[in-house]
Amino acid sequence: MAKKLLLAGGGHAHMMMLAHIGTLTTEGHEVTVVQPSNHHYYSGMGPGMLSGFYTAEDIRFRTRFVVERQGGRFLLDKAVRIDAEKQCVELESGIRQEYDVLSCNTGSFVPFNDIEGENDKIFSAKPIEQLLEAQKNIIGGCSNPDLSINIVGGGAAAAEIAGNVHHLAVKNGCPGVKVRIFAGSKLMKNATPAIQRIIRNYFQKKNITIDESGHVDRIENSTVIMKNGQSHSSDFIFLATGVQPSPLFSASDLPTGPDGGLLVNEYLQCPDHPEIFGGGDCIYYEPRPLEKVGVYAVRENPILLHNVLASLQGGTLQPFDPGGNFLAIFNLGGEYGALQKGLLNWGGKISFMVKDYIDRRFMTRFQSLEKE
């Protein structure tokens, strides 16, 4: 029997699902994808796009085009609330979209709200589109020899943005750019000591300042004000203070994890509403909390696809196995990478080349859907 499948967000965990839409529509199912952008940006390549190493086209996937060419319906809109009892999703435009099966991949956001005064020079690490906007603005500001760029946050996204924004400014005629990372107590505290050292040494050579003297309290008129009372004026500010799951689930009457993500069981399925599935940063995986990294979203693809199909057409669900430790490569700008896998820690051009190869291969695989 023909059914209605609704995909909220076309993120990393939905890539295989998006590739499969043609088969579903041929079988008579109605497939609708809701997303606030016609494109989905691959975050792993976002910092590289910021520095100008990649173009926007290199790192984005034409979601709308791919959905529509396979007979699916694309709504340029945002899911704001799920009414699980009535099996419908309310969209920002006021539309109520019904479903038989719903799969959510609405990602995460940077929850930093302590901003007063002007904020047109403040950019967030997510959505990745913001990095493109930042790039245009910073190139425009490179005629200022004392350009000052501050990054608030101490994790991988902060380190990658710092290195790449530094490279962008130098390449565009601002060798004296002052890049400072407000890392709280310690930069990359979850990385191995060797990776921390590699990053520190590289940033020291580039004159990128790592401030570990405490946390940022607020931003007022482009000035970073710290809890210890110090203040630092900035021409541009990036916010990379960690992410929280999309607010969609806390706005709906659905079970969530402590971080507000959609609670899902081992089948990536909402325990109270078996017709709702989810993957990527927006879920809280009940068997064990997962780091908010694209690696898990990518690993979830085949299971999410299998289980959504089983739910539409009948069949047995498969459990998701998050797997063991994963390869992480940090792009520090200037084609320099820091690679971490188990006991292996390696900094240099080759690490970057490995990341570039893996990331381009991922994009080529899914961008090929735009050409078939």
Ligand SMILES: Cc1cc2nc3c(=O)[nH]c(=O)nc-3n(C[C@H](O)[C@H](O)[C@H](O)COP(=O)(O)OP(=O)(O)OC[C@H]3O[C@@H](n4cnc5c(N)ncnc54)[C@H](O)[C@@H]3O)c2cc1C
């Ligand atoms: C700068 C940066 C670099 C990173 N680099 C890496 C890396 O190298 N490797 C790695 O493993 N991880 C990396 N990460 C982490 C990674 O970005 C996330 O884990 C990954 O993006 C999660 O994928 P996702 O599909 O769940 O979410 P997203 O990539 O955020 O995608 C969510 C999608 O849903 C759409 N959407 C959002 N809200 C709604 C809504 N309400 N309704 C409908 N659609 C919606 C968005 O438009 C988007 O297309 C990085 C993160 C950042 C910020």
